[in-house]
Amino acid sequence: MDFLKTLTIGGRRGRITSVAGLIAGIGEGAAYLAQGSSFSYIRARSGTMGPRLMQDAAFGRGMERCKWEGFAAAAGDLLLIAEGDLRPHGPVPAAVWPALYRAVLDTQPIPEHRAGQGWDDRLSDFARRLEAHLAAPPGRIEDIADHSANVIMDYAPVDDTIRELDRPMVTNNVKFRFIDHVDALRRRTDLPALAAALRDWEAA
DSSP states (O other), rough: OOOGSSSSSGGGGGGHHHHHHHHHHHHHHHHHHHHHHHHHHHHHGGGHHHHHHTHHHHHHHHHHHHHHHHHHHHHHHHHHHHHHHHGSSSOOOHHHHHHHHHHHTTSSSSOGGGGTTTTHHHHHHHHHHHHHHTTTOOOOOOOOHHEEEEHHHHHSSSOOHHHHHHHHHHHHHHHHHHHHHHHHHHBBOOOHHHHHHHHHHHOO
């Protein structure tokens, strides 16, 4: 399933001032980053063999796992970046962020390879990362995005030797993609209004 096509891409045209807008924006961004990063890597690595590989069922399942795991990782990373951006605009309760992460994941059906398992491990991992993130100054985009890059490479359907050789190249590519995307996302976001909306959401 091409999960990127299931998202409301048109929502990216509007300003992000509400909780619903943030959830949609993070979900769209995570899908865009995960799918773009994984496919660009496989196209570069496979060259002219790419179309034939995509027709292989086992390889296709591997790509689906890579995209979905990348989606979950990128969603968490984008939320941590958003938290850092919002921090100067008044306190947003810490409990808001795991709830937002779950809401973003819930915008999509559970992928086939996680049937019966759900996202519990990713939710727990996000909670641990959030605790460390909140205890420190806001992190740089490229440092936070290192997590997504490693998840994408961990799940990329390639030989382990190739995986480790290519990891630095893919990591840099993912970080550049994050920087560009976050820059666009920031231009769309009304930070004071969004911070107020998140505080109201938590209070409700």
